Amino acid sequence: MNILLTGGAGYIGSHTAVVLTEAGHNVIILDNFCNSDRSVLERLKQILQKDLICIEGDVRNTDLLTQALQEHKIDAVIHFAGLKAVGESVTMPVEYYANNVQGTISLLEAMKVSNIKNLVFSSSATVYGDPQYLPIDENHPTSATNAYGRSKLHIEEMLKDVANSDPAWKIICLRYFNPVGAHESGFIGEDPNGIPNNLVPYIAQVAVGKLPKLNVYGNDYPTLDGTGVRDYIHVMDLAEGHLAALNYVADHSGWIAINLGTGKGYSVLEMIEAFEGASGNKIPFNIVTRRVGDIASCYSTAEKASQLLSWQAKRSIQDMCSSGYKWQNYRSTLA
Template sequence: MKILLTGGAGYIGSHAAVVLSQAGHEVIIFDNFSNSSRSVISRLENILNKKIVCIEGNICDFALLENAIQKNQIEAVIHFAGLKAVGESNAKPLEYYANNVQGTISLLQAMQATGVKKIIFSSSATVYGAPKYSPIDEEYPLSATNPYGRSKIFIEKILQDLAISDQSWSIVCLRYFNPVGAHESGLIGEDPEGIPNNLMPYLAQVAIGKLAKVYVFGDDYQTLDGTGVRDYIHVMDLAEGHLAALAYACRQTGFEAINLGTGKGSSVLEIIKGFEVASKKTIPYEIVGRRFGDVAVCFAKADLAKKKLGWSAKRDLSDAFKSAWKWQNLEGK
């Protein structure tokens, strides 16, 4: 199939591009490179040993999207494009709603205008807000503690309404937990601008000497070592989840929301120790106060993905640590 990947040069999108291409699909990347590097395209071409079509543009540009879908005879869309920093969303809510919600509406209008009705949406476990229990299943009530999370909820509701209004649409919302790691080649990985918001790239930058130490937010939770527990999923497992979701969307119509996680949690201190082993570096850390809104334990119930998609996470955290460290040491990235 010919598949449009919005935000396809980003962290998760680029890994999905590899998996989809290697499965025989033709991927067309649509990205404005606001939070990704143009060099990702050449690195993808290196991994895949073929040219990648890339269209530079903003998802709020209906005309450009419509033209891209028509010109490239797109059959399905995987929608990764979106602003995603929780803290920044609190400071710039209008920017987040305009880009994430308005941008998705533009994309859906372009799809509707061109008769393309298969979409996989990159959602997030942030739609569960501050959950009161784990594992979290897809029936857990949706809520959010920040504009980023609310933008994901709004988009899911729009997609649900669209599927109800027109039963020929095939829509799958994938609710990611905590993606980590990199492609085994070390050529693509998580490359945040400025100080990383996520634990794994922060650890990598401490290990390489770019940052001084890791701050651990709280060690007095009701967990084995007192630090927060999260569900960390290898990005390649996540990418393969999109391939499975695409196959599902080709078999079914309607709306489905599905968790992508491992179904088990790891603590912050466990992640730090694991990364020390992979990098052979000592990673200094400092325990500081809890962050507002953080919960003790948050991990997925991943049974629905197995049942509906035939997918489950296969890689372990040691694979994620090794690949992330290999990526961190890539020259000139």
């Protein structure tokens, strides 16, 4: 198939581009590089030994999207493009709704005009809000607590309306938990601008000496060691989940949401220990007070993905940390 990846030069998009290309699909990337770097295209070429087509532009440019869909005879779209930092969304809600919601409307308009109705949407476990029970399954009530989560939830609801309006639409929303790690080559990985917002890239930068130490926010939660527990999933498992989702939507009309997680939670201290083992370096950290809004535990059940997509996460916490460390070392050599 010919597949358009909006935001395909980003962290999850670039890893998915590798998996899809290796599976024999033709990948076309559309990205405005506001949250990614053009150099990823050359590094993808190193991995795949071929150039990928990349269109530079904003997903809100409906005319550009329509042209791309028709010129490249696109069969399906995987929609990654959007802003994604929870904290930033609290201070920049208008930008988040403009990029995420308006961008999706633009994409749907272009797809409708082009009669392309196979769509995989990059959603998030943030649509569940604070967990009412664990593990979180797809029947858990949705209730986002910030502009980022609300933008994802609103898009999901829009997509459900679109699917209900026309049985030709085939839409799957993948609700990610916490993607970490990198491609085994070490050539691509998570590359946040400035100080990382997420735990694992922060640990990785401490491990290579880019940052001095890690703050652990609270050690008095009702968990095994008192630190927060999250469901971390290797980005390559996540990328393979998109391939499985693509295969699923080819044969199933309507709208569906599916979790992509491991079904297991790891604490902050467990992640530090695993990264120390992978890197051979000590990770200095301070225990500080809890952050407002943080919760004790959040992890998924991935049974629906196993049943419907024949997919499950297979890489270990050691794989997550060793690949992340390899990428961070390689990243430090880049200009």
